[in-house]
Amino acid sequence: MLADVSFEERQGISIARVRGEVDMSNATELSATLQGVVEHVAAGLVLDFSGTTYLDSAGLHFVFDLGKRLRDRGQRLELVVPPESPVAAILKLVGVESLSPISTSLDEAVANVLAHGAEEQEN
């Protein structure tokens, strides 16, 4: 497997870090790995692309799909993409932000998800 996924939790928010390269040879496997996590996500999921070095259309499909699945459950998918990341340009190009907001750091992403959760509760 080209990519490696690790999980952690911060303040009730699930964080998945994807390191390596994502293409059609591993996107399906990646999607299956995250499916289990999505089902247990409480507040929302942060997908951290800081260590991702390559992402093709199969990888983009995976991001869109994951975003939609979480939205259908009333949850939020926040992406972490540092500006210098090689995958930053492609994610902006295909308009991922319309579905899943992009933060430039993990702290920012966690804060965004927490704020979003608070908003939901107020409403």
Place this chain on the structure above:
Amino acid sequence: MAPVTSISADDPSLPGARPKGGRREVMLVEDSLDYAQAVTSMLDYGAQGESFDVAHFTRVGDAAAYLPTSAVCCVLLDLNLPDASGVDAVRALQAVAPLVPIVVLSGVDDDQVALDAMHEGAQDYLVKGRADADLITRSLRYAMERARTERQRMDLVRERTARAEAETAVSTVSRLERLTEAALGHLSLEDLQTELLEHVSEMLNADTAAILLLDEERGVLELSAAKGLEEAVKARVTIPVGSGIAGRIVSERRSIVIDDVQSADVVSPVVRERVKSLVGVPLMADRRIVGVMHVGTTQPRHFTAEDTVVLQLAADRAARAIERAQAYQQEHETAVTLQRSLLPDRLPDVPGLELAARYLPGAAGAEVGGDWYDVIPLADGRVGIAMGDVVGRGIPAASLMGQLRNALRAYAVEGHPPAHVVERLDRLVQTLNPGRMATLLYMVLEPDTRALTFANAGHLPPLLAEPDSPPRLLQGARGVPLGVLPYASFEDAGATVAPGSTLVVYTDGLVEERGISLEERLAELQRIAALGFDGPNDLCERLLSALLPGGPGVDDVAVLALTTAPASSDRLSLTLPAEPEALITARRALRNWLYEIGTGPDTLYDITLATGEACTNAIEHAYAPGEASFDLEGTYADEEIRIVVRDYGSWRPPRGQNRGRGLKLMETLMDHVNVQRGATGTTVEMTRRIDGAGDRDAG
């Protein structure tokens, strides 16, 4: 004359009888007093449940005077004595006491001397320093036991036959005597059987002879070797236990004589056609049947009771030797299989690198060693290269080698720097295999940038041959071998190698030679590499033929060479299997090529992604009977990169919003994209301008 030292010389024992306390007397003829004292103590202390009284002499003359009237049951004889040289000593003692068996215990390790001693009547030939208490005791006991059975047989022969027949029998006995452990012990199973058949057919004046070995699991006898019945061996004749003559010999555990083969129950058609009369005996080692040996004639003959006894005596000796040869062969085969299974079948394809390796097993008959190597593709196009040597031989060495190889792969793909990988393996050896030792060189090369990092645990230094400078050894990062020091620490050393450089890693079998210093041999290695070569494969050949003109010595030899891509080329051309995994190879090759041209990182990423999309489509749509493939071509001219991806299938119309994204990406990332769908396949042609060699992104 009284012996020099004697523990029981006063005993008024009769020849051949056991003296009081059950200890038998052994004569030791040995002029080195220190060694004699050691052997005397060893025999007096005993081994294998028996100890001996020792009568020691330093001169053959004194020994010969004492021997005839003594109770000595066996003689341990040194060959270089003050008053007799070489095998003369054997002859002198045989002349005065022909029935007392002699075992030579000599410092001379020479097959010819050993054979000469055997011809003179010695029962066995042991080499000092290699013979321990167990071996000496066993040899003495076997010699005495053989002498005893032979004395009995000779008595029998004397009683029953006339003088002429007795003479024939004596010659048979002397042939039997040649079938000693020492004479047969070093032979392979195949040679051993050939030798045995030669002897027994000569002894019994027979036309045919055969050995069938028992396969206990299958309950059959397999014809293993034959004389005069060679076709039957080729036909792999097998006989079930219990049927046929050989099968009955095994099930009834006794010899069988057949005067008229035609009318008997014979399984093998070759035997039935050719053999008129035969005698067969079981091959038994310690009551365990290992097979059957039979001899036959092409003319009718009656095999006598004596013939059967002679064949059985030969069979008893043969069985032990066969059993040992089988055990050795099985262990050897297991070790060879294990070791070979741990070397890569083929080296992986690594874009930007050309690789070659050779493994030559050590001299025939030697046990397998622990040489191993591995090439491991890592993340981001880097590659790990390992060369190691486990100290020791046989199955233990091969199994440690297997552990190291698997562990190294696991640590390597986790991406640890070489020194950390080596350190973890050192801990592994300390924990799981205390007392064992291995050398290891592990390096990581990044083909894109040609950055090399390596750590060395007591292994020979790698050789680096760069195009514009003389070959040199990379002496850095030397640490102790694995398993030697608790908490040993290892360091990384680094180098950036020039495009078109060759690295060579190897084991000591390539450079170690008796009588020549390692420095000289390593200088020779550099000198041969400096003579020039055509790629890593050619260099491996040149090194082996120049450094080991006579083939490998006792040690195994492993050598692995790799060459980095030459300075930038204006063309990339690849044919890849239509499988998702091919995407990785395509990206690496493309990145290396774009990097060499001087494409900046952003442009490099865009072109790689667009090409990846075209390749993904080719893989999804390629259809063909058998193995489908696609082509990837890159050319660089007039500051423009042109990429062509060609498959041999047809593109399906885009399905769903995500399916069309690949083509959109290509169009966004490249200046021009042209897709041509034809009857035989689809060709994608794309171009992208770059601002000349150098970093376009910065410019």
